Amino acid sequence: MSRWTASDVPDQSGRTALVTGANSGLGLHTSIGLARRGARVLMACRDAGRAEAALARVRAEVPGATAELVTLDLASLASVEAAADEVASRPSTCWSTTPASWRPRARRPPTASSCSSAPTTSVTSP
DSSP, X not given: OOOOOGGGSOOOTTOEEEXXXXXSHHXXXXXXXXXXXXXXXXXXXXXXXXXXXXXXXXXXXXXXXXXXXXXOOTTOHHHHHHHHHHHTXXXXXXXXXXXXXXXXXXXXXXXXXXXXXXXXXXXXXX
C-alpha cells in the first residue's frame, strides 16, 4: 500500500481555496501545496505580520502563485463575519480548516449547524 503525498493532489487550476491558519504549520503547507497544483489560494490569517511573511514564502516557493491574504480570527464572530463578507464575491470551491487555527483565545467560537466544533482538518469540494 503506497502512502498519499502532496503530488497525489489533482490539478486545481480554476479553483479557489480558502485556507485557515495559513501563516504556519499545516495551513501554510496546505497553501503551498494547493498553489503548486494551480489553485488560487486565499490565505486566512489572524496576524498581519505573520500573514505577510507566509505569503512571501508561498510566492518564493511557488513562483507565479496566485495567493491573497484574508484577515480572519476564528475566535471573533465579528472577524468571521467580516472575512465572510470579504470573500463572498470570490467563488470558493475548497475550504481547509486546520486544528491549530481552531484554538480560541479568550472564548469559544460560536457554534451553528453550518460550523464544525471539532478540531479537524477537512477539505471539501462540490
